[in-house]
Amino acid sequence: MKHIKIPATKFEINPLILNRWSPRAFFQKAISQDKIFSLFEAASWAASAMNEQPWRYVAVLKENEGEFQKLVDCLTPVNAVWAKNAALLLISGVTMHYSSNQKPNASALHDLGLANQNLILQAQSFDIYTHIMGGFDKDKAAGFFDADKNIVPVCMMALGYLGDPSSLDETLQQRENSPRSRRELSEFLQVL
């Protein structure tokens, strides 16, 4: 059965933000090409310092078995065990310098985060769930980007339609079923 985890919030938030969470169980259904391009179109409309758009992506569909397995092989074993069932895997990276003058771009990671969140919320609007992963081999992943362009891989992401947690082993099922929690606003916010 599909497992939807909607937390209780104190204040009203957009349903796309409310419904998003990071699952490990994916339903075996492909994502259409149109939807995939919509995800990256959404990413492209993020704000970025000097409109540099420093984000770079490598995306591989599960159907492309050989390349897909190469992305799975970049992941740490604890991530690979469930992420191999995603419909789409991607590596997101950044160029750390402005293309106009080669100066360091201190906002590059920030701007990749904006693009990734656009992509994630666009996916959520299609009922496609996303799970970001920092647990992967950065050197291996860098090999997917143009070596001359100094692109730094930042995180990988598994995407797919929501699956049944009973497809996971016991430990992962427990994580999948655990409630979601967040800090109180007062821990990170001062309204003056």
Ligand SMILES: Cc1cc2nc3c(=O)[nH]c(=O)nc-3n(C[C@H](O)[C@H](O)[C@H](O)COP(=O)(O)O)c2cc1C
């Ligand atoms: C930069 C980053 C790295 C992450 N790395 C991993 C990872 O390697 N494996 C994993 O299972 N989840 C990973 N996550 C997912 C977080 O654990 C998850 O977002 C967090 O626990 C909050 O849960 P939620 O996304 O379901 O709200 C990562 C998330 C981010 C943003």
